[in-house]
Amino acid sequence: MKKGGKYFMFAGFIVLLSCELVAQPISKRYIDSLLRIAAKPKRDSNSVSAYDQLHRYFFDRGLYDSTRKYTIQALQLAKMIGNEKNLARMHYRLGMTYTNLNNYDSANYYLNEALRSARTLGDTALEVNCYNAFAYVHNYQSDYSASIDYLLKAVQIIDLSRSTQLKNMLPQTYSSIAYNFLGEKQYAKAIDYGKKGLFIKG
Incomplete structure (x- = not known):
């Protein structure tokens, strides 16, 4: 019985390990594909959306330094192409990111920017x-x-x-x-x- 139990635990460990190893290349391919879209020569709202997806990916995993990096890039690009709606959303996302980084002054700054834009846009x-x-x-x-x-x-x-x-x-x-x-x-x-x-x- 003990042998069976040990075998079951070991088999379970192998399954978990194999799932993790499969997930890693899938995640890398996903990130790489988003980075290619974000960095394409003619950058547009799709590039902003790609950065936004990167934000979500890292935010959901609690990796807030990476979240901040890609959200700032999305914000700068939205500003450059004049996409006010995405710019407002990136201000909001950056505010939430800084909240999770316990940087409340920066959080308040970006949330205030988002709120001002939301009122202007009627969002x-x-x-x-x-x-x-x-x-x-x-x-x-x-x-x-x-x-x-x-x-x-x-x-x-x-x-x-x-x-x-x-x-x-x-x-x-x-x-x-x-x-x-x-x-x-x-x-x-x-x-x-x-x-x-x-x-x-x-």
């Missing part, structure tokens, strides 16, 4: 995302009151919107407000907003 989804991002920045610094203020601004926009995408953000926004009230030890309000979030989820 309410980005505006709500910016308020949520500001809430994270302040929550990470234990400034729960400021975090709640930003989340309530997000709620106001969501309430006035007919967008299903925005409406779907409401339960999580209420949950975030509840979490911040817990941080302030305002338990009654935390429970109230927690219930609001659960009620919407059904």
Whole structure:
């Protein structure tokens, strides 16, 4: 029985190792293909999108220095070709990256740039995302009151919107407000907003 158990564990290890070895060249090919698109001679919005995909790839893996590198390149390219919508998004992504790097001054700078652009472009989804991002920045610094203020601004926009995408953000926004009230030890309000979030989820 013990031999069988050891064999099973060893076989499982081999499977995991082989999966990892297969995943590595696939990841490298994926990254290389994006870099080729990003660096093509005639650079355009597709190049920005390639850098954005690189941002997502490294961000999802918690590799924020690489995330910052490619997001800055995307931002510079979006600015160069005059793509205001992508420029606003890259400001937002860079703000989130700096938040995860615990560089809150830079995070606030880029999020403010994104928010200003979102208002100019009338991009309410980005505006709500910016308020949520500001809430994270302040929550990470234990400034729960400021975090709640930003989340309530997000709620106001969501309430006035007919967008299903925005409406779907409401339960999580209420949950975030509840979490911040817990941080302030305002338990009654935390429970109230927690219930609001659960009620919407059904």
